[in-house]
Amino acid sequence: MGADVIVGADGRRRCSWAETGQSGIRDYHDEVWGTRTTDQSTIFESLTLGVFQAGLSWSIVFGKRDGFRRAFHGFDVATTAAMTEAAIDELMRDPSIIRNHAKIAATIANAQALQNAWPDVLDLLDSARTGHAPPPTLADIPTSTTEAERLTRELKSRAFRFVGPTSVYAFMQNVGVVNDHLEGCFRAAT
Numbered sequence: 001m002g003a004d005v006i007v008g009a010d011g012r013r014r015c016s017w018a019e020t021g022q023s024g025i026r027d028y029h030d031e032v033w034g035t036r037t038t039d040q041s042t043i044f045e046s047l048t049l050g051v052f053q054a055g056l057s058w059s060i061v062f063g064k065r066d067g068f069r070r071a072f073h074g075f076d077v078a079t080t081a082a083m084t085e086a087a088i089d090e091l092m093r094d095p096s097i098i099r100n101h102a103k104i105a106a107t108i109a110n111a112q113a114l115q116n117a118w119p120d121v122l123d124l125l126d127s128a129r130t131g132h133a134p135p136p137t138l139a140d141i142p143t144s145t146t147e148a149e150r151l152t153r154e155l156k157s158r159a160f161r162f163v164g165p166t167s168v169y170a171f172m173q174n175v176g177v178v179n180d181h182l183e184g185c186f187r188a189a190t
Helices: 025-031 040-053 058-063 065-071 077-081 085-091 101-117 120-127 146-157 165-174
Strands: 005-007 013-015
Touching: 013 025, 025 058, 040 058, 040 065, 040 077, 040 101, 040 165, 058 065, 077 101, 085 101, 101 120, 120 146, 146 165
Parallel strands: none
Antiparallel strands: 005 013
């Protein structure tokens, strides 16, 4: 077992990034990342976190996850889609989230796009699914793929914003379209 898969305090072998000590990361690794979901709110949350991650580290964005949940009404698509410019102004004063006007506006636009594309977006995600062997190391996990590039084009054609091949590939990992748990991780076979 290489350094990219480690044994946690609970005796389970998992991807090393899950054992950073940051609150919630291990649970996210164990229960969410790489797990296929068709739940609209979960899909919207993953898409939103990717929007805010652009240009930032995952740990910063993940650390504000609870704030994003409150700001975007538990990632309820219809409620977020109905948010106004006044709501954006209010969120720009909220220190519990990343205060970036363009990303907040993109999140609202993405809620509207998701609402309009539902349930077709599930078919788009399924068409991007690839089955591959678990990567042996973190260095073997791609940052994008041809499937992510194609899905990016499809999402943009449906008015989704702040989506690029790298953030879309991360989105695909988050909603289980791809499972990039490392070889030796207990989640690699799930």
